Amino acid sequence: MTTGLPVSTILLTTGFLLALIGIWGMLTHRNILRIIIGFAVMDTGLHLVMVATGYITLGTAPIIDGALSKADAASRAIDPIPSALVVTAIVIGLSVTAVMLAYAIRLYAAKKTLSIDAFTESKW
Amino acid sequence: MLEFLLLLVCASILVSGVLAVCLKNVLPAMVASGLASLFAAVSFLLLAAPDVAMAEAAIGSGLATFIFLYAIRKTGNGKG
Amino acid sequence: MIEIIGSLFILAGAIFLFSAGVGILRMPDTFTRIQSGTKATTLGNMLVLTGLAFYHPGWTFKLVLAIYFVLMTNPISSHALSRAAYRIRTPMTPSTSVDMLAEDEAGEAGAKPPAGNAGRRKRS
């Protein structure tokens, strides 16, 4: 049951496809909440891409314990830098989502609608 | 075998993503986006990045979904 | 020998989890699906974790904690789910014969439910 594809390529493809789905959702919908959901989906996809670029063939987690000795780490551990960046990126993604949702709530309170067609003041 | 599992998880991620974008109602779409996040956490685990998997499972699929839930409740169930 | 016992536990847990999946596919309405997905998965999870404890005796304490957590959260969350489903009047299967929650609430409200409708209240 092997496809011959490397693991990171499968994950890269999935992540990019998910990002494309998110972009599609962000651009086609007119409802602000749907746009934010599209953004969240795109966010998840890009996290997948970033983690996949750190994968090393048959690598293990970069945690040194009984299963991975200090000398082995250089040859068997995966790249820890994308993992560290993605941990922070996830938290920042939540923050961005929270700010966008707060704006959505304010816009709804102002106009009682969520369709972006109703907000034409800043349109030129 | 691991590769088969990975393909299954990837297919689940993509299906959840499509559902999150295409569903008519906002509430199920939000749940589907949280589901995509959860499957992404599983795939992080398969990619040997348990720290990221923990963060994604707790934040991406837990807290973000509930913030969405509160926002939907405050904006008239997401209609209009 | 110990590993065989652990494998047997894990196999039994897998059977229960499989039956939960079959139940979710085959059951007629929301409530029966929730109950099949709760009881069988709780027992299945516990059996799988017990089997893991046979494999790795060092993990026993953490596994006991995990079992306790599953035992507490799984029924509570499905209770909340089914209560929410009841509140938004999810349709029941026509073969439902007892609706205890409706009787209970009618009893709390002080109004005696009509005799013909007491046991069986269908929703559309």
Added chain:
Amino acid sequence: MMRHILVAVIVVLFGLIFARMVGGYVELDALRPLALDYVTRAPVELGTPNIITGILITYRGFDTLGEVAVLFMVAASVGLLLKKDDAKPASAKVSSPKVSGEKTAAAKPVLAKTEAARAAAARSAAAKANASARAATAGSVAVKSTKEAAPAEDDEAAPREASEIVRTGTEILLPLIFTFGAYVIVNGHLSAGGGFQGGAVVASGVMLMLLARPGSTLNVALLSIIESFAGVFYVGLGILGLVLAGGFLDPRFLPKGEFGAFISAGAIPLISALLGIKVGAELSVIIDRFRS
């Protein structure tokens, strides 16, 4: 229809770019030079088994500090955006609890304080101002009461209380969840986890509490004080590192300890705990702002 075609073209263009990126990528079979440097240096220099935590807190510690600042800013701006500013004249809002509160205020000031606080907490900000204005004429106690009630923002139409099973289960589960969060935070240098993950676990526990008891309030003032002190200590540890060791946020000013022990890796567990407290408090505040 026209717009859909345009969007499809844009998505296809993005897809072409992404396809080229995927096609040109070959899976790594060895670490990149910087990663190799980190992986070989982190366990020896810092004494932390979890290399990701080492990178997150030491090598990229300034980045993490900046990110926590971003999180703090988000909590503040969400609070600003979701502040209730629909200031309507609250003459119709005079309800019975306040009357009873004033009555007891004449008789027993100490009891009136809690009573008026409870009454004021149940009302919106405008009604609160009105209550304080009217109570100020009655006595000086009520001024204190509005100050107490300030952090307690409550919904006017409180949602239905959760069922008894959920409430009891929450009481049983919450200590377990908080313990798990603390475990994840302080074991960040030994196993998978750390400040961000543990803070998120703690915040989800707070979320469970808020879901099970919709009427309860979170003490936002206390949380912000805790959060500010955690931030101050975070920067203080960084400056200690600057003075006693190699640079800002260098954890090596404390002894490294035995590799793999609970108390080891210099100041990394301390910084991780502060980070976890900060993240947990900020996420809880964000959730509470969205709820009210």
